[in-house]
Amino acid sequence: MTTETSAEPTRRDFLYIATGAVAAVGAAAAVWPFIAQMNPDASTIAAGAPIEVDLTPIAEGQDIKVFWRGKPIYIMNRTKKQVEEALAVNLSSLPDPQTDQERTKPGHEQWLVVIGICTHLGCIPIAHEGNYDGFFCPCHGSQYDSSGRIRQGPAPLNLPVPPYQFVSDTKIQIG
Known part of the structure; x- marks a missing residue:
């Protein structure tokens, strides 16, 4: 074959x-x-990603709360009176001394951006409450001024300022 x-x-x-x-x-x-x-899961990626926030709808004297990395972020458009009061504070009277300029960006002093978690036990304070027209934590009575600095109560530290920058006059990027 x-x-x-x-x-x-x-x-x-x-x-x-x-x-x-x-x-x-x-x-x-x-x-x-x-x-x-x-x-990684999409929610994990989103949790660590920077966010952009448009500031145009926030009127003078108002604040908004956004979430970044699972934390509440207060963005407050402070009035001239609030800015002047924050600048006039005697630093030696503060438990955690920081100037208002250290907590805001130059040229944008009316904007305060802080992480809205009380430094005592992690509660979420209420904006525009308390004796200092800032933040008040109803759980244990901590009071923060309009710059987010601790003024009264058991909280040991100021409200933290997250990393942020102005990408334009009306928009910030957090993270």
């Missing part, structure tokens, strides 16, 4: 190639979910 070899592809060659291609596609389809599950 003699066998003939031909330079022409046979039906058997086609079946081998087709079977191999289907097996490769099937293996890729089976492995893809395992690779995809190693990527």
Whole structure:
């Protein structure tokens, strides 16, 4: 018996190639979910991403609360009276002395951006409450002034200022 070899592809060659291609596609389809599950969750990515906030709807004397990394951020458009009162505070009377200029951005002194978590036990203070027209924590009585500095109560530190920058006169980026 003699066998003939031909330079022409046979039906058997086609079946081998087709079977191999289907097996490769099937293996890729089976492995893809395992690779995809190693990527971080979308909520995890969003939780650490910087956010942009438009300041135009915030009228003078108003504040808004946004969330960044799961934390409440107060953005307050302070009145001239609030800014003047914050500048006039005697630093030696503060438990955690910081000037108002250290807590705001130059040229944007009317805007206060703070993390709205009480530094005593992590409660969320209420804006525009208390004796200092700033923030009041009703849980244990901590009072912060209009610059977010602790003035009265058990809280040991000022409300933290998150990393932020002005990307325009009417928009900030937090994070």
